[in-house]
Each structure stands twice: as structure tokens, then as C-alpha cells.
Amino acid sequence: MKAHLLELLICPRCLPAEESLSVDILDERMGDIATGSLRCPQCGALYPIADGIALLDPQTTEAQRTANKYETDEVVSSYLWSHFSDLLRGGAGCVVDIHADDAARQGFAEGDLINISTPKGAIEMTARLSTSVRPGMVRLAWGWGDFDPRASLNILTEDDKRGPVSGTSTSRSFMCPLQKVSLASVGKSR
Numbered sequence: 088m089k090a091h092l093l094e095l096l097i098c099p100r101c102l103p104a105e106e107s108l109s110v111d112i113l114d115e116r117m118g119d120i121a122t123g124s125l126r127c128p129q130c131g132a133l134y135p136i137a138d139g140i141a142l143l144d145p146q147t148t149e150a151q152r153t154a155n156k157y158e159t160d161e162v163v164s165s166y167l168w169s170h171f172s173d174l175l176r177g178g179a180g181c182v183v184d185i186h187a188d189d190a191a192r193q194g195f196a197e198g199d200l201i202n203i204s205t206p207k208g209a210i211e212m213t214a215r216l217s218t219s220v221r222p223g224m225v226r227l228a229w230g231w232g233d234f235d236p237r238a239s240l241n242i243l244t245e246d247d248k249r250g251p252v253s254g255t256s257t258s259r260s261f262m263c264p265l266q267k268v269s270l271a272s273v274g275k276s277r
Contacts, residue, residue: 088120088141098127100145108134181231181238184217185265186224193265200268203227205261208242211268225265 098106106129114122125134125141135142183201195201199214203225212228220226232239243263 088136088139090115090118090120096125096141096143098130098132099143100130100132101127104129106130110136180228181212181235182215182228183212183265184215184220184226186220186222187216187218188222189225190214190216193267195265195267202266202268203243203263204266205243205263207245210239210242211237225263 093108093110096108098104098108106127108125108127110120110123110125112120112123114120119139120136121139123136125136125143126132127134132145134144183203185195185201190196195214195216197214197216200211201214203210203212212231217226227240227243228238229240232241243261
């Protein structure tokens with residue numbers, strides 16, 4: 088942890104008050120604190136610094152961390168994905184951004200359900216007319232596959248080829264014909 092960041096750290100247990108933390112450095116290397124601890128003078132909470140990382144968990148003991156079954160990694164992860172849309176509070180959600188000129192040319196309107204396809208598969212997203220994308224291109228909302236499987240970008244990209252650094256699909260841009268989903272087929276696909 089960078090020593091110059093100490094002045095920015097506050098005690099998470101004392102929030103919303105902004106209580107500064109004091110430091111006890113056991114091992115420092117070239118301006119980085121490798122091992123030590125941070126202490127809140129107000130509440131007495133002790134936060135370890137291990138391998139250069141300050142662990143600012145307000146539940147400081149293992150018993151406190153495991154006492155709340157709703158805060159385990161598995162529950163938090165599944166909650167975050169299953170409530171992803173809650174974070175938007177009425178935002179756009181799972182959309183495909185289409186330039187207004189392209190939408191007019193293809194007969195799409197704001198809010199239409201659009202089928203997006205590649206040789207690997209097809210997904211459905213709601214159209215959002217936008218001037219933030221260039222004509223001839225679309226932008227797909229990423230991360231909605233857990234919320235709505237019909238919108239998983241993984242369906243459009245290859246699964247067998249992964250980037251060596253990111254581990255994700257190597258296809259970040261691809262040709263994808265668009266087609267308005269007819270009202271007759273909406274009931275069948277849902």
C-alpha cells in the first residue's frame with residue numbers, strides 16, 4: 088500500500104463520520120507499506136496490512152465475517168447479478184444502441200425488441216436510439232446475460248477462442264444483422 092494514501096483512508100466502521108486511521112508499519116519497501124496495521128483512534132478497530140493491501144473490512148474477526156450468511160462471497164455475487172437492474176433505478180437496462188438514421192432506414196423505433204444475430208447465435212434487446220454510436224454500427228449492453236439469458240453476449244461470440252490476457256472472447260466487434268422482433272414471435276421466444 089502506498090504510504091502517501093494514508094491521509095485519504097478513513098475508518099469504515101465509523102462511517103458516516105470520517106475518522107482518520109493511524110498506522111503501525113512492520114515492513115516498508117521503497118515507500119510502500121508491505122506489512123503492518125491501521126487503527127482507528129475513535130472506535131479502536133484494527134485493520135491489517137498484508138502483502139501491501141490494507142484490509143478495511145469493518146467486521147474485523149473471522150467470526151464476525153461469517154456470522155452474517157448474507158454477506159458470504161457466493162451470496163453477495165449472486166445478489167449483485169440478480170439485482171443488477173435495481174442499481175439502475177429506472178435506467179435504460181438491457182438495450183442495443185442504434186443510430187437514429189439506421190433505425191429509420193430499417194423501420195425501428197425506440198423501445199422495439201430487436202433480434203441481433205451472428206453465425207454463432209442470436210439475442211434480443213430493446214432498441215434505444217442514440218447519436219453516441221456511429222451510423223452503421225450498434226453498441227450492445229454488456230453484462231445482462233445473468234439478468235436476462237436472451238441478452239447474453241456470449242451467445243454471439245465464440246466460446247473456444249479466448250484472449251490470452253483477459254480470458255474473455257477475442258471478438259469485441261463483429262458483423263451482426265438486426266431484425267425487428269414481430270409481436271407474434273415475442274410470445275414464442277419468452
